[in-house]
Ligand code: SF4
């Protein structure tokens with residue numbers, strides 16, 4: 539089964555797919571001055587600061603993904619992560635200039651979310667709220683800190699390999715199951 543999967547999982551089909559399936563990102567924002575339980579409000583009503591603060595900082599969206607040309611473009615997450623991610627903090631080391639460094643790195647906003655929601659991680663706060671679901675109990679906004687999130691092993695810390703260490707052809711060797719979409 540693994541062999542078939544590896545054979546079938548391949549390159550992104552075209553440039554548009556590459557844009558959609560590569561590297562979006564977000565960083566948690568400063569949470570001072572935000573509305574009470576803003577995360578329960580419709581996404582479209584959030585201020586830009588509330589939008590930023592919704593991010594759980596898992597960095598799963600900084601993982602490379604592959605689409606299977608032979609299986610209806612099924613998408614797979616890999617443990618290969620953008621080289622600019624600080625794995626320990628799950629923060630982008632070049633947040634201000636990330637789009638110059640990584641053109642595929644998307645600035646997540648409501649319009650981009652509409653396009654990207656299908657392949658965002660199933661745990662992503664934006665995806666959950668897009669579908670009208672509540673945040674997970676481990677989300678730092680609900681739990682009050684990152685302890686539960688760490689206990690549930692949600693962030694990518696300790697489980698990834700930078701893309702600077704992996705050839706493009708070798709990415710499919712790193713498909714993972716601990717992130718789904
Ligand atoms: S540039 Fe930064 S935000 Fe963008 S994918 Fe890489 S680590 Fe993530």
Ligand code: SF4
Pocket residue numbers: 563564565592593594595596597598599600646659661662663664
């Ligand atoms: S997957 Fe969603 S919640 Fe996690 S870092 Fe990316 S945008 Fe934020």
